[in-house]
Amino acid sequence: MSLIALAPGILYLPGAVNSVVVVARGADALLIDTGLDDSHARKLLRAVADAGLTPCGILNTHSHADHHGGNAFILKRFPELKIFAPPLEDALITHPILEPLTLFGARPPRELQNKFLLAPRSPARLAPEPGLCRIGGADIELIEVAGHASLMYAVRVGEVLYAADALFGPEALAKHPLTFCADSGLQKQSAAKLLELEGVKTVLPGHGEPTDDLAGLVAINLAAYERTTAAVLGAVGGGEASIDELLARVCGALGVTMTNVGAVVLNRAVVSAHLTELLETGRVQMKVSGNKLIFSAQA
Structure with a gap:
């Protein structure tokens, strides 16, 4: 190759x-x-x-x-x-x-x-x-471009932007509806921030093919990230639940089937990240009940 x-x-x-x-x-x-x-x-x-x-x-x-x-x-x-x-x-x-x-x-x-x-x-x-x-x-x-990881760098060389995992190609987003993140709020901010760059003619995501449409790539990524937030919020709306119970609900809503331990811990982290964002924006509340950490919709 x-x-x-x-x-x-x-x-x-x-x-x-x-x-x-x-x-x-x-x-x-x-x-x-x-x-x-x-x-x-x-x-x-x-x-x-x-x-x-x-x-x-x-x-x-x-x-x-x-x-x-x-x-x-x-x-x-x-x-x-x-x-x-x-x-x-x-x-x-x-x-x-x-x-x-x-x-x-x-x-x-x-x-x-x-x-x-x-x-x-x-x-x-x-x-x-x-x-x-x-x-x-x-x-x-x-x-x-923090968010996907605790900290991450995109790299620009002239008119070329390597976005790393701040942006994903459409096939990767479709394959992994629960796009990994450590901080979902920052993930969205970092993707949107790339729109401010001027003079970028080619953008390469960490996973996917190069494109000349930076705005289009940012848009589909932001839509995917918001879709995950909405799925987590919808899961919380289904009644009080622990993170693991919410994870099962979110996977059901997004058509995700987990078959190994790695997928569970990675997707559990994604749900946790979006729960933190929802807590900080006042849409979800958290409490300890029955020796479990429980999340529910904000009254």
């Missing part, structure tokens, strides 16, 4: 997760997001080599395993590479057990210690603050 040009000096490797390659000085190349595992990383390195380029650094936009799981494989080939990530996200990449631990709330059982939630460890350092910067010799602009 070959790299595909988005514009002069910026290319990407399509996959379940897109990897972006920014050409720096000479034949140096900054790798942005390395995929889920060794298989994706191997394809990325082969494509970079076929393009006559050599990795000069890695930037992970956030700490989810599918965006940094290839780091360890790449470091075996290029041990001198430095890895950069946003604040908080750098800690999770360096100590990846924090992801399943946080989702489960305790030491995660074996079923949650898989490559989808527990990537190999790689030593990440703090990326520069948002704005114009240089990483690995590549000149880029970092844009803060």
